[in-house]
Amino acid sequence: MTAKTSSLSAHGLVAGYGSTPSINGIDLLVSPSTGAIGIIGRSGVGKTTLIKTMTGELKARGGRVNFDGATVGRLGMRDKKRFGVAVRSVAQNGFSGLDGRQTVEKAIEGELAKARKAGRATGASAEGAIAVMFLEPRFLKRTISSLSGGERQRLALAAALSTRPDILLLDEPTTALDQSLKDAVSRRLAEIVEENNIGLLVASHDLDLINRLCPTVHVLDGGTFVETGSVQELLNTPKHAVTRELALVFPETTGTFA
Numbered sequence: 001m002t003a004k005t006s007s008l009s010a011h012g013l014v015a016g017y018g019s020t021p022s023i024n025g026i027d028l029l030v031s032p033s034t035g036a037i038g039i040i041g042r043s044g045v046g047k048t049t050l051i052k053t054m055t056g057e058l059k060a061r062g063g064r065v066n067f068d069g070a071t072v073g074r075l076g077m078r079d080k081k082r083f084g085v086a087v088r089s090v091a092q093n094g095f096s097g098l099d100g101r102q103t104v105e106k107a108i109e110g111e112l113a114k115a116r117k118a119g120r121a122t123g124a125s126a127e128g129a130i131a132v133m134f135l136e137p138r139f140l141k142r143t144i145s146s147l148s149g150g151e152r153q154r155l156a157l158a159a160a161l162s163t164r165p166d167i168l169l170l171d172e173p174t175t176a177l178d179q180s181l182k183d184a185v186s187r188r189l190a191e192i193v194e195e196n197n198i199g200l201l202v203a204s205h206d207l208d209l210i211n212r213l214c215p216t217v218h219v220l221d222g223g224t225f226v227e228t229g230s231v232q233e234l235l236n237t238p239k240h241a242v243t244r245e246l247a248l249v250f251p252e253t254t255g256t257f258a
């Protein structure tokens with residue numbers, strides 16, 4: 001296995017759209033050595049904003065995001081290319097930069113070629129790459145726009161994983177999946193993250209997923225992390241009002257996290 005050194009960090013990060021930024025002074029480190037980090041919080045609180053700013057898709061309004069010490073958004077050509085394959089994210093809608101008119105095969109082959117060019121030798125075939133997310137070979141000839149939401153979500157995960165990223169940022173990665181696929185996908189993700197030593201950040205309101213993947217979970221509210229702990233700690237002994245609320249609305253968990 002190659003040495004993994006990539007790290008992605010936020011320092012006093014301020015980000016958001018309106019006059020009051022949703023993210024207001026967040027420090028965060030994501031790297032293979034930190035252990036997976038989960039972000040939970042009410043809808044509209046800024047989870048997606050945080051992830052988009054970490055990937056450089058959205059400009060920080062204050063503070064900074066660093067990739068291996070260099071400011072994301074001001075990376076040179078070489079670092080930018082490395083960042084593109086080493087740090088992968090999957091957006092809530094599952095498109096994540098994928099062109100809907102492309103076939104699944106073409107899109108995945110593009111990803112694999114990108115990985116090889118960046119020195120991440122991958123022996124995977126397109127067929128093997130999508131099988132990781134339980135997509136059968138028959139999907140290869142389909143256009144991405146013809147896929148269902150759940151198929152597209154799994155394709156986006158497969159595409160991100162196919163470049164063997166050091167760091168993976170997932171925004172509500174299982175929302176379009178039914179319960180049995182949710183379980184299968186979260187189990188598979190946990191295996192891949194563990195085996196490949198991937199630094200993981202997951203924003204989700206699916207506490208089963210967060211519980212399986214993330215030993216450390218931050219509760220986002222009012223621009224900052226108001227509480228941190230394992231899912232078990234947060235649900236069993238919530239300290240902040242928002243955490244109590246999240247614990248209450250999480251359905252049928254009694255016993256699950258005991």
Ligand SMILES: Nc1ncnc2c1ncn2[C@@H]1O[C@H](COP(=O)(O)OP(=O)(O)O)[C@@H](O)[C@H]1O
Pocket residue numbers: 016017018022041042043044045046047048049050
């Ligand atoms: N493109 C946008 N333009 C303006 N406001 C936005 C945009 N995207 C999100 N917002 C607002 O920013 C806030 C945080 O949104 P978001 O990060 O999507 O929250 P979450 O992912 O936690 O549900 C919300 O108030 C949302 O309405």
Ligand SMILES: [Mg+2]
Pocket residue numbers: 047048049092171172
């Ligand atoms: Mg969101």
